[in-house]
Amino acid sequence: MKKEPCASPAPVASGLAGGRGLRADAERNRERILDAAREVFAEQGLEASTNEVARRSGVGVATLFRRFPTRDDLVGAVFADKMADYSAATEQALANPDPWAGFCGFIERVCQMQAGDRGFADVLTMTFPNAKALEAERDRSAHALTEVIDRAKASGRLRADFVHQDVPLILMANAGVINATRSAAPEAWRRVVGYLLQAFAADAAHPLPAPPSRGQVYRALMRLSDAAPASIAQ
Structure with a gap:
């Protein structure tokens, strides 16, 4: 019986696309956090609540914390x-x-x-x-x-x-x-x-x-x- 050519495994291609999507989502979240933090800090100073930063950015506090674990990290960015x-x-x-x-x-x-x-x-x-x-x-x-x-x-x-x-x-x-x-x-x-x-x-x-x-x-x-x-x- 004649063998059919091997096709590229679908799961690998899907995984690569998913990885690119995750990276893009993470970068969008990062930029949203930074834009919101610039706005909040400009209005309220560094004592502003990061809950407010998260609210305005549209991400959860846990996501903010993953991107910027400390105040210095967020302030520096x-x-x-x-x-x-x-x-x-x-x-x-x-x-x-x-x-x-x-x-x-x-x-x-x-x-x-x-x-x-x-x-x-x-x-x-x-x-x-x-x-x-x-x-x-x-x-x-x-x-x-x-x-x-x-x-x-x-x-x-x-x-x-x-x-x-x-x-x-x-x-x-x-x-x-x-x-x-x-x-x-x-x-x-x-x-x-x-x-x-x-x-x-x-x-x-x-x-x-x-x-x-x-x-x-x-x-x-x-x-x-x-x-x-x-x-x-x-």
Whole structure:
């Protein structure tokens, strides 16, 4: 009897197609979660409930937890683009031929970024050791910011006692103003930042108390981060 040619086993083909479908579904779920988290964090800050993130994304909390087991995982993914924009702001400051204008423009820009996104206002006043990519981007921008500060000082326009640790203090102060005035006076942060920039000018300088050390600032950032829940399974 003549043998018929062997056909490809149907279960294998079906399994491959199913695998591709599962991967596509998982990626769609991931994007829905990130879109919802961006929206919720921008409105409510990082203390927002992940139940609300899950609700708006249309996935279950268990699915969210599988994709992002910890808060750092979710924060790192949600704010990767914003942290890249923060780094870009330091590069723009360095590219400005006027070092003082570059410094002032940087401070105004990042404070505006905080005002536009309550979650990012929180991110800039915390540190997330387990969000490796986010913290690596922050470190890169920190090196560039040191150069921004040094150039502005060398120009004679920025007061000589301004130090890198002052930037987190500015961002913490701005975040507090934004959170307190968001609904009643959403542009109030601009006046506070204007006051600060005038105080940073060399010709307005008067002696100040010593700044906190870098270690003290880092511990403050860690304290703020530790105050929020570490796990997103709420």
